Amino acid sequence: MSASYNDPPATTCLCNALRKASRSVSRFYDEELRAVGLRTTQFSLLRLLSRTGPVRQGEMSELAALEETTLTRNLRPLATAGWVLVQPGKDRRQKLVAITPEGTAKLEEAGPAWERAQTRLRAMLPKGAWADLLAVLPEVAHLASGE
Numbered sequence: 001m002s003a004s005y006n007d008p009p010a011t012t013c014l015c016n017a018l019r020k021a022s023r024s025v026s027r028f029y030d031e032e033l034r035a036v037g038l039r040t041t042q043f044s045l046l047r048l049l050s051r052t053g054p055v056r057q058g059e060m061s062e063l064a065a066l067e068e069t070t071l072t073r074n075l076r077p078l079a080t081a082g083w084v085l086v087q088p089g090k091d092r093r094q095k096l097v098a099i100t101p102e103g104t105a106k107l108e109e110a111g112p113a114w115e116r117a118q119t120r121l122r123a124m125l126p127k128g129a130w131a132d133l134l135a136v137l138p139e140v141a142h143l144a145s146g147e
Contacts, residue, residue, distance in 0.1 A: 018140075025121070032117040036110045041074055043114060046083060046107045049099035057086070057095040065141065078103065 011017050029040040038046075048064055049055065057075075061068045075097065078084040083103030089096045099107070122130045 028121060029114065029117040032113040032120075033110055036106070036113055038106065038110050038113075042078055042083075043107070043110055045071075045074060045078060046099060046103050046110075049084060049097060050104060050107055054096050054098035056089055057097050060097055065145075081106075 011020075026040045029043075033040060033043055045060075045064065048060065052060070052063065055063070057071065058068060061071045064071060066074070075084060075086060079086050081102075083100055083106050085098050085100050087096050087098075088094070125133075
């Protein structure tokens with residue numbers, strides 16, 4: 001009996017399993033956020049900036065666990081839309097990133113869509129899995145980062 005296309009064998013590689021789950025969950029949240037014109041990555045960056053206030057781009061890169069070039073690429077459409085402001089810092093090599101009032105409004109507009117995604121996904125998971133994942137994934141990230 002061969003495995004069907006829709007039922008691939010389970011992987012023993014944690015990296016592949018996490019990446020696959022991450023892509024699937026991102027698409028799930030993107031479906032809800034599409035109606036307000038945001039992607040999950042954009043929502044996450046706006047939310048991070050709303051919590052930190054103005055922050056150096058290098059520090060934001062660390063907080064978001066993104067390479068700085070990836071962060072620059074992800075910030076570009078947010079800046080173009082007027083949702084974030086990227087300005088030179090005290091040192092010419094630094095950039096300071098802040099959410100704008102328009103970005104705060106967009107984040108508030110997106111909140112219900114994000115909550116719907118949260119609620120729907122939580123309902124699909126086995127009992128206790130939500131809390132377990134929220135407890136273990138930050139630890140996995142921390143350990144894998146070597147910090």
